Amino acid sequence: MATVSLKKLTKRYGTMEIVHGIDLDVGDREFIALVGPSGCGKSTTLRMIAGLEEISGGTIEIGERVVNDLPPRSRNISMVFQSYALYPHMTVRENLGFSLKIAGVAKEETDRRVAEASAILGLDALLERRPSQLSGGQRQRVAMGRAIVRDPDVFLFDEPLSNLDAKLRTQMRTEIKKLHAKVKSTVIYVTHDQVEAMTLADRIVIMREGYIEQVGTPDEVFKRPATRFVAGFIGSPPMNLHEATVADGRLVFSGGGSLPLPGRFKATVSAGDKVVFGLRPDDLYPVGHGLQSGDAADVHELELPVTVTEPLGNETLVFSEFDGRDWVSRMLNPKPLKAGDRVAMSFDLSQAHLFSAETGKSLRT
Amino acid sequence: MKARRLSAPTLLLLPAVIVLAAVVVVPLILSFYSSFTPFRLTRPETFFTFIGLRNYQRILSDWNFWVAFGRTVLLLTVALNLEMLLGLGLALLVEKATRGQRVLRTIMMFPMMFSPILVGFQFKFMFNDNIGLVNNALQSLGLTERAIPWLIDGKLAFAAISIAEIWSSTSIFAILILAGLLAMPKEPVEAARVDGCTPWQTFRYVTLPFVMPFAYIAMTIRSLDVARAYDIVKIMTDGGPAGRTELLWTLIARTAYSDARMGQANAMAYFSILLSIVFTVYFFRKLAAARTQIGAEW
Numbered sequence: 293m294a295t296v297s298l299k300k301l302t303k304r305y306g307t308m309e310i311v312h313g314i315d316l317d318v319g320d321r322e323f324i325a326l327v328g329p330s331g332c333g334k335s336t337t338l339r340m341i342a343g344l345e346e347i348s349g350g351t352i353e354i355g356e357r358v359v360n361d362l363p364p365r366s367r368n369i370s371m372v373f374q375s376y377a378l379y380p381h382m383t384v385r386e387n388l389g390f391s392l393k394i395a396g397v398a399k400e401e402t403d404r405r406v407a408e409a410s411a412i413l414g415l416d417a418l419l420e421r422r423p424s425q426l427s428g429g430q431r432q433r434v435a436m437g438r439a440i441v442r443d444p445d446v447f448l449f450d451e452p453l454s455n456l457d458a459k460l461r462t463q464m465r466t467e468i469k470k471l472h473a474k475v476k477s478t479v480i481y482v483t484h485d486q487v488e489a490m491t492l493a494d495r496i497v498i499m500r501e502g503y504i505e506q507v508g509t510p511d512e513v514f515k516r517p518a519t520r521f522v523a524g525f526i527g528s529p530p531m532n533l534h535e536a537t538v539a540d541g542r543l544v545f546s547g548g549g550s551l552p553l554p555g556r557f558k559a560t561v562s563a564g565d566k567v568v569f570g571l572r573p574d575d576l577y578p579v580g581h582g583l584q585s586g587d588a589a590d591v592h593e594l595e596l597p598v599t600v601t602e603p604l605g606n607e608t609l610v611f612s613e614f615d616g617r618d619w620v621s622r623m624l625n626p627k628p629l630k631a632g633d634r635v636a637m638s639f640d641l642s643q644a645h646l647f648s649a650e651t652g653k654s655l656r657t
Numbered sequence: 658m659k660a661r662r663l664s665a666p667t668l669l670l671l672p673a674v675i676v677l678a679a680v681v682v683v684p685l686i687l688s689f690y691s692s693f694t695p696f697r698l699t700r701p702e703t704f705f706t707f708i709g710l711r712n713y714q715r716i717l718s719d720w721n722f723w724v725a726f727g728r729t730v731l732l733l734t735v736a737l738n739l740e741m742l743l744g745l746g747l748a749l750l751v752e753k754a755t756r757g758q759r760v761l762r763t764i765m766m767f768p769m770m771f772s773p774i775l776v777g778f779q780f781k782f783m784f785n786d787n788i789g790l791v792n793n794a795l796q797s798l799g800l801t802e803r804a805i806p807w808l809i810d811g812k813l814a815f816a817a818i819s820i821a822e823i824w825s826s827t828s829i830f831a832i833l834i835l836a837g838l839l840a841m842p843k844e845p846v847e848a849a850r851v852d853g854c855t856p857w858q859t860f861r862y863v864t865l866p867f868v869m870p871f872a873y874i875a876m877t878i879r880s881l882d883v884a885r886a887y888d889i890v891k892i893m894t895d896g897g898p899a900g901r902t903e904l905l906w907t908l909i910a911r912t913a914y915s916d917a918r919m920g921q922a923n924a925m926a927y928f929s930i931l932l933s934i935v936f937t938v939y940f941f942r943k944l945a946a947a948r949t950q951i952g953a954e955w
């Protein structure tokens with residue numbers, strides 16, 4: 293088991309810089325999720341850690357050892373690829389045992405470890421099959437098994453669940469969580485699914501265009517997004533984010549509508565500042581249909597017309613119009629609503645976020 | 658009474674059937690039949706004397722026939738194996754090239770563009786013991802004193818013929834194996850590297866099993882080719898001197914046209930077709946096995 297540390301890690305393809313000197317410290321046995329939109333450099337970063345991609349600048353340390361110039365085989369890592377990358381000509385048993393065979397591990401020891409991994413992942417009935425005779429989920433489990441038999445210092449996962457259907461994905465997510473509890477190793481897990489990141493990771497790294505936007509626990513990145521980008525990326529449905537100008541202790545939106553300036557920000561902004569106001573759907577709800585988290589004095593009520601509703605069974609997402617835009621809210625204990633109804637909405641401003649319109653940074657102190 | 662009329666499908670197929678029968682089936686039957694007669698081109702009436710299996714008995718007890726047979730098998734084995742190795746090496750090199758791959762691919766196919774007859778003449782010239790390029794080069798470099806009788810010594814001539822064959826046909830292997838390499842998914846190779854493989858182990862355990870089916874396709878094609886190898890040998894040595902490079906087809910052609918013993922030649926030909934069939938079946942088996950191994954979808 294080991295720590296992983298990236299220092300000023302940079303990747304260039306020709307003159308194009310893809311990863312711009314990122315720093316990251318992953319603790320021993322920590323589960324880190326790398327998230328971000330498509331093309332932000334997650335896979336590239338992971339592949340540099342694996343040694344499959346050359347490093348253009350900076351250093352990578354695994355267990356205090358600089359591995360920049362080591363080939364993948366000397367880094368003692370396991371990687372699970374998005375496309376599983378099983379060896380097509382080998383049976384499941386051979387796939388699982390391949391790395392041990394290469395390492396020259398004795399036959400009995402190999403058999404024992406393959407049996408162990410196969411028991412953990414429920415592969416016993418499939419050991420003699422070839423990858424082409426397996427379903428997607430089964431292949432996924434074999435790929436996972438191949439990674440764990442090696443007992444590596446670090447596990448690297450590159451979107452391992454993205455080829456599975458929604459149900460299987462949820463199921464495998466739980467499996468991975470259990471697996472990590474059992475094998476206790478350092479994991480770096482790339483995904484663009486923020487739910488996966490939130491549910492699995494000890495800490496989440498949010499990347500954007502080759503930069504790290506924020507590193508934090510799921511709770512931190514959800515409750516205290518450092519930037520407007522993180523606020524919009526984490527959480528489903530996404531946070532309501534609208535530009536406003538500060539005037540007379542109020543936030544005035546572009547259409548002329550306004551809300552009181554949340555007390556917490558009174559000291560940090562001044563009249564004329566351009567900001568982005570953010571409010572999670574959980575903190576905006578039809579009166580009486582939400583969970584008020586802060587002081588009642590901070591709850592502001594407005595009557596708004598409903599534009600669309602999306603019933604989800606235990607709750608309903610209600611889109612209502614304020615200042616000429618749609619605001620999404622979460623209605624608990626839902627009551628029937630239809631488009632055009634006018635509803636009194638609670639804005640729980642104690643939970644509101646403000647970001648600088650210019651830099652996108654959070655104005656929270 | 659109504660005249661019986663052929664149905665439309667039969668009618669439409671008839672021209673094709675007739676042409677095929679005229680150019681394939683009839684000659685096939687006639688030649689097969691003639692292998693049971695003492696047919697000589699100079700005495701047409703012998704075509705109608707049936708002698709049963711006597712031609713076959715004669716060739717099977719003929720030492721020269723078996724020598725030619727053995728030499729053909731040897732040529733097949735040597736040429737195919739070397740072609741595969743060289744083709745694999747070439748394909749790997751070309752695949753590594755990051756620039757100019759297209760040009761390289763085209764250049765690689767040049768040998769296939771020459772008629773085997775021309776290849777034969779070219780190599781005959783190169784291996785000529787007096788004026789040949791090879792001897793000239795060897796002597797200028799001081800590697801040998803005397804001229805080496807490339808096309809006269811049986812073993813050397815066999816080697817010279819093999820080299821000509823290999824030169825002209827390695828590209829078939831190279832192209833097919835290269836196609837395999839290009840079609841190969843990158844991830845298993847990367848997985849192998851992460852799993853601890855050295856470059857050689859990655860090649861041995863992942864890349865090679867993947868490209869083998871492509872090599873077997875080339876083998877199947879080439880086994881038919883070499884089994885009927887005639888042109889290059891005909892030009893370079895014509896089976897000589899004194900039958901020292903005689904292959905099945907030069908022997909058959911000589912028997913048929915120089916000695917005019919068509920019946921016996923046909924018997925030899927039908928017997929050697931067995932050889933082709935055996936090789937082809939063998940490689941098809943290998944191909945099928947390799948395909949299931951890599952779980953190919955084709």
Ligand SMILES: Nc1ncnc2c1ncn2[C@@H]1O[C@H](COP(=O)(O)OP(=O)(O)OP(=O)(O)O)[C@@H](O)[C@H]1O
Binds near residue numbers: 305328331334484
């Ligand atoms: N070989 C390459 N040459 C040039 N640019 C590349 C190369 N490989 C990747 N890129 C670029 O690097 C950027 C990051 O790619 P990367 O694969 O890391 O994205 P990602 O975050 O994994 O995205 P996704 O979620 O879609 O997998 C992309 O803009 C991509 O176009």
Ligand SMILES: [Mg+2]
Binds near residue numbers: 334335336
């Ligand atoms: Mg990716």
